[in-house]
Amino acid sequence: MFDLFAKVFGRDDASKEVAKERLRLVLVHDRTSLSPQAMENLKNDLLKVISEYMDIDDQGFRVDFSRHDDAMALVANIPIRSVKRKSLSQ
Amino acid sequence: MGEAIVITSGKGGVGKTTTTANLGAGLAKAGNKVALIDADIGLRNLDVVMGLENRIVYDLVDVVEGFAKLKHALIKDKRFENLYLLPAAQTRDKTAVTPDQMRDLVGQMKADFDFVLIDSPAGIEQGFKNAVAGADKALVVATPEVSSVRDADRIIGLLEAQEKHKPFLIINRIRADMVKRGDMMDIDDMIEILAIELLGVVPEDEAIVVSTNRGEPAVLNPQSRAGEAYRNIVRRLQGENVPMMKLEDDAGFFGRLRKLMGFKG
Ligand SMILES: Nc1ncnc2c1ncn2[C@@H]1O[C@H](COP(=O)(O)OP(=O)(O)O)[C@@H](O)[C@H]1O
Ligand SMILES: [Mg+2]
Numbered sequence: 001m002f003d004l005f006a007k008v009f010g011r012d013d014a015s016k017e018v019a020k021e022r023l024r025l026v027l028v029h030d031r032t033s034l035s036p037q038a039m040e041n042l043k044n045d046l047l048k049v050i051s052e053y054m055d056i057d058d059q060g061f062r063v064d065f066s067r068h069d070d071a072m073a074l075v076a077n078i079p080i081r082s083v084k085r086k087s088l089s090q
Numbered sequence: 091m092g093e094a095i096v097i098t099s100g101k102g103g104v105g106k107t108t109t110t111a112n113l114g115a116g117l118a119k120a121g122n123k124v125a126l127i128d129a130d131i132g133l134r135n136l137d138v139v140m141g142l143e144n145r146i147v148y149d150l151v152d153v154v155e156g157f158a159k160l161k162h163a164l165i166k167d168k169r170f171e172n173l174y175l176l177p178a179a180q181t182r183d184k185t186a187v188t189p190d191q192m193r194d195l196v197g198q199m200k201a202d203f204d205f206v207l208i209d210s211p212a213g214i215e216q217g218f219k220n221a222v223a224g225a226d227k228a229l230v231v232a233t234p235e236v237s238s239v240r241d242a243d244r245i246i247g248l249l250e251a252q253e254k255h256k257p258f259l260i261i262n263r264i265r266a267d268m269v270k271r272g273d274m275m276d277i278d279d280m281i282e283i284l285a286i287e288l289l290g291v292v293p294e295d296e297a298i299v300v301s302t303n304r305g306e307p308a309v310l311n312p313q314s315r316a317g318e319a320y321r322n323i324v325r326r327l328q329g330e331n332v333p334m335m336k337l338e339d340d341a342g343f344f345g346r347l348r349k350l351m352g353f354k355g
């Protein structure tokens with residue numbers, strides 16, 4: 001009965017799904033051999049470059065790996081506070 | 091010229107030694123001349139799993155250092171006269187042997203045996219490098235758990251970087267009941283994540299503990315599910331095409347009947 005339920009409603013909380021998701025992320029780091037420190041450096045470098053063009057909210061700034069269909073992508077979420085007038089006129 | 095196969099994993103306690111013993115006994119039973127090398131120097135174990143611990147005189151390090159002849163160090167199995175074990179040294183450490191020495195030794199043994207199986211220690215350091223040095227093929231053992239799969243991925247990366255071995259996966263200790271309720275990764279999940287070819291799936295089985303207690307590999311026990319899985323892997327290693335065994339959590343009459351029909355075909 002429970003199995004039927006699980007099939008019909010799809011148990012997203014099944015612990016194997018949690019395991020797979022955690023593995024997926026940890027393996028990207030392992031495989032690209034990017035340590036958490038290297039990720040932090042990448043983030044800071046990105047922040048520095050983008051800040052030359054716009055005023056960004058560095059608290060909300062996030063960089064992470066994510067999966068799109070079958071490929072892995074590096075996804076950055078960069079909240080903008082304001083765009084600098086100087087960069088627009090260039 | 092025989093084939094040298096290393097059984098490795100990264101993580102400890104996932105079933106490398108159990109797998110080496112069972113595949114060795116199974117290959118020998120099928121008529122092959124087989125040598126097992128315990129490359130876990132300092133943590134000798136294959137001897138007790140095989141039930142041969144009382145016969146050890148010389149070990150791997152003695153042979154490599156020229157202190158004993160290979161033929162004097164090889165212990166003959168009690169069940170099969172075409173099965174031999176080269177035990178690990180217990181009082182030395184991994185640095186007592188180099189990858190070059192292992193390559194020479196395994197090369198020499200391949201001339202005399204159809205299969206040379208090498209039981210690797212855990213880890214990715216010198217012990218692992220020694221174990222894989224002379225191997226033609228690598229079997230990576232992993233259990234359906236996050237830490238084991240992660241370590242297996244690491245090992246597969248190292249093996250693929252050498253471009254010498256194409257690694258094959260053996261999934262061990264899978265439990266059909268847990269897979270069914272979504273609390274254990276299944277075969278497809280593991281293959282998808284690790285992206286290597288599957289050689290076999292061994293269920294969690296009490297018979298493994300019992301057989302280890304007795305020093306009698308489960309592959310020789312016709313009742314054991316894990317033994318059956320190992321018998322299938324043995325056939326695959328000999329080039330046969332054997333379908334994967336169905337995972338079942340009920341060992342009842344119908345379950346067994348279905349299983350029997352599933353694989354006789
Ligand atoms: N399929 C299985 N079912 C039940 N127990 C198992 C199974 N495979 C291995 N074990 C147990 O797990 C433990 C570790 O196995 P072992 O082969 O020594 O691992 P490793 O050589 O990788 O460290 C042993 O106690 C063994 O009996
Ligand atoms: Mg072991």
